[in-house]
Amino acid sequence: xxxxxxxxxxxxxxxxxxxxxxxxxxxxxxxxxxxxxxxxxxxxxxxxxxxxxxxxxxxxxxxxxxxxxxxxxxxxxxxxxxxxxxxxxxxxxxxxxxxxxxxxxxxxxxxxxxxxxxxxxxxxxxxxxxxxxxxxxxxxxxxxxxxxxxxxxxxxxxxxxxxxxxxxxxxxxxxxxxxxxxxxxxxxxxxxxxxxxxxxxxxxxxxxxxxxxxxxxxxxxxxxxxxxxxxxxxxxxxxxxxxxxxxxxxxxxxxxxxxxxxxxxxxxxxxxxxxxxxxxxxxxxxxxxxxxxxxx
Amino acid sequence: xxxxxxxxxxxxxxxxxxxxxxxxxxxxxxxxxxxxxxxxxxxxxxxxxxxxxxxxxxxxxxxxxxxxxxxxxxxxxxxxxxxxxxxxxxxxxxxxxxxxxxxxxxxxxxxxxxxxxxxxxxxxxxxxxxxxxxxxxxxxxxxxxxxxxxxxxxxxxxxxxxxxxxxxxxxxxxxxxxxxxxxxxxxxxxxxxxxxxxxxxxxxxxxxxxxxxxxxxxxxxxxxxxxxxxxxxxxxxxxxxxxxxxxxxxxxxxxxxxxxxxxxxxxxxxxxxxxxxxxxxxxxxxxxxxxxxxxxxxxxxxxxxxxxxxxxxxxxxxxxxxxxxxxxxxxxxxxxxxxxxxxxxxxxxxxxxxxxxxxxxxxxx
Numbered sequence: 049x050x051x052x053x054x055x056x057x058x059x060x061x062x063x064x065x066x067x068x069x070x071x072x073x074x075x076x077x078x079x080x081x082x083x084x085x086x087x088x089x090x091x092x093x094x095x096x097x098x099x100x101x102x103x104x105x106x107x108x109x110x111x112x113x114x115x116x117x118x119x120x121x122x123x124x125x126x127x128x129x130x131x132x133x134x135x136x137x138x139x140x141x142x143x144x145x146x147x148x149x150x151x152x153x154x155x156x157x158x159x160x161x162x163x164x165x166x167x168x169x170x171x172x173x174x175x176x177x178x179x180x181x182x183x184x185x186x187x188x189x190x191x192x193x194x195x196x197x198x199x200x201x202x203x204x205x206x207x208x209x210x211x212x213x214x215x216x217x218x219x220x221x222x223x224x225x226x227x228x229x230x231x232x233x234x235x236x237x238x239x240x241x242x243x244x245x246x247x248x249x250x251x252x253x254x255x256x257x258x259x260x261x262x263x264x265x266x267x268x269x270x271x272x273x274x275x276x277x278x279x280x281x282x283x284x285x286x287x288x289x290x291x292x293x294x295x296x297x298x299x300x301x302x303x304x305x306x307x308x309x310x311x312x313x314x315x316x317x318x319x320x321x322x323x324x325x326x327x328x329x330x331x332x333x334x335x336x337x338x339x340x341x342x343x344x
Numbered sequence: 345x346x347x348x349x350x351x352x353x354x355x356x357x358x359x360x361x362x363x364x365x366x367x368x369x370x371x372x373x374x375x376x377x378x379x380x381x382x383x384x385x386x387x388x389x390x391x392x393x394x395x396x397x398x399x400x401x402x403x404x405x406x407x408x409x410x411x412x413x414x415x416x417x418x419x420x421x422x423x424x425x426x427x428x429x430x431x432x433x434x435x436x437x438x439x440x441x442x443x444x445x446x447x448x449x450x451x452x453x454x455x456x457x458x459x460x461x462x463x464x465x466x467x468x469x470x471x472x473x474x475x476x477x478x479x480x481x482x483x484x485x486x487x488x489x490x491x492x493x494x495x496x497x498x499x500x501x502x503x504x505x506x507x508x509x510x511x512x513x514x515x516x517x518x519x520x521x522x523x524x525x526x527x528x529x530x531x532x533x534x535x536x537x538x539x540x541x542x543x544x545x546x547x548x549x550x551x552x553x554x555x556x557x558x559x560x561x562x563x564x565x566x567x568x569x570x571x572x573x574x575x576x577x578x579x580x581x582x583x584x585x586x587x588x589x590x591x592x593x594x595x596x597x598x599x600x601x602x603x604x605x606x607x608x609x610x611x612x613x614x615x616x617x618x619x620x621x622x623x624x625x626x627x628x629x630x631x632x633x634x635x636x637x638x639x640x641x642x643x644x645x646x647x648x649x650x651x652x653x654x655x656x657x658x659x660x661x662x663x664x665x666x667x668x669x670x671x672x673x674x675x676x677x678x679x680x681x682x683x684x685x686x687x688x689x690x691x692x693x694x695x696x697x698x699x700x701x702x703x704x705x706x707x708x709x
Contacts, residue, residue: 235429238396243443243494244417253442257433339476341432342425 086312089118093308106309110317129314131289132296137321139207139281139292140274143214147270148263151221156251158222159229160237170226177219182279188213189283205286213280214273221266228262229255233342258341264332271325275318293318346407346420346497346530347372348393353402355388362388364554365402370532375524377533379541379577380551386534387502389551393532394423394500407497417446419498422491426503428483430475436486437462437471443494461492464523481512488520492527501533505540517543538578542566550574572700575626581656581671583694586625586641586664593617596706598695600625603663608639610693612703626694629656629671633687642685643668645678659684 088095089103108115110129117123158170196203203209240250281295297314300307348370355363362385370376378386391397395416404411411419431439440461441454462468465485475483484504491499505513521544524531535541541548542562550557558570569575575583592599598614599607600623643661655676659668670686678684695703
């Protein structure tokens, strides 16, 4: 393992590390700024880099706890931020799960089955996905307005409707999973079929367990998308207690006054579920699950 | 246990037909080897028997039942793949028990069947490992074990040894022969290696470009190939072919005039031939003799290979499509550049007509 190294190698390693540290600082800086804004008293977007005074007023408000203001009056939380957070988690998790179910089965069909117009279909999926969602907002609004007339729980201002809208955006997930299925040798499923498995059993007991890492990645991407998405949610949801956190925290920014401190605290809160899901999913994202099945 | 009967099996992928009507009877308990160059359709034929490819036309019977539309699971066959195709997320024991688990067999029986197969293949100590912790030979044993556990009526092997190194291949070959003797089950084995075919088979099916060229026992194919293709394919190093013209014909001999004017006699029934007709003379490298009297062919020695147990000489002969390969004693001392005369024993010669079909050889023993 010990490769002979040039003398200048050490300096290049130091330089590379310095470069990486600068890069990380660059990425971390906005996050630290948001964190500081949420901890500074008052609602200002700018201020000391190191705050002279730490205040938890914004966090209390965001978490729904009344606090005593400097002038002595009791400030009641104005918005149900925790409810928004719960809405976000619910919508993101459900749309992620349903999306995963659909995209996995769909990807299986594209990867393993023979049918007419296969190439055209999967390419058109890609093309449709490239069309910016924002341009379709009016159509999406009209569609869900109509749907609501027949199926109330899928209409405007419902989480069902939002989940349905998010689940529509799985074309990229299908591509991702199909790409992974393509790398798994077909012989393994054929062996299962000769062993007595129906096509569904071969899919369920043989292909799926080997694809767990990619399924986790796709779920994670869908979940992040669900928590962060703004345009569709802002059009479909109107009532305050139905909002997702991405749409809801916009309420802290009035025309006349920007509550930057509260906004910052809520923004960090919305990143929390994503981090937790990522940490949970990580243990499934192991490589080498398919190793040893066939001659490499 | 069951026999396999193929009647006019055709297989097309789109417009391209890869099997052109295969007829074959595989008897119960027989070990049949499909052999042929790559792309000849031998794997496709095996996969149609397994049910992994549908049959375009023709009939397939396994154990007396027509199986054209039966899914693989219900054909009573087990298959061993070239790439092993183990389930990487299951242990060896789970791999072997998978088929039984799907069939709803009780845990007790499952364990018994797995243990029995593991004992036969001597992989008892590997049962709890995952495939990735096994060597190539061990993986192939597991793949065979997975097939045994299901107690199939027909075993199908798709080039199971081609991923193993030479020494292991010889060992596994012997074990497969042993396995066939113990289980006494019908086995169909695909390979492109004619040595494997010769050593394993009760009967060999030589395939070429989607057609059956000849079916017969290994020695039958060696001694009485039906045509040029089979003659060239069976035997190693391969048979030498020299072109010539029929000079004289008879019921038990034929005299051939070679390109350099020399005459060679072969002990074949050439009564169907025509004097003056183009023929191809065949002789195997191991059948040349070094006494330079009568029925000889001579050429310039261009290369000599000393293999230890034998010496292989390459002769440049007019009329031969390639160099003539002659297998000589280990002590043979010919040098490249010399002219060498070798004798062709009459009874060792093969003769093929212009269409490539063999004249019947006179049986000498």
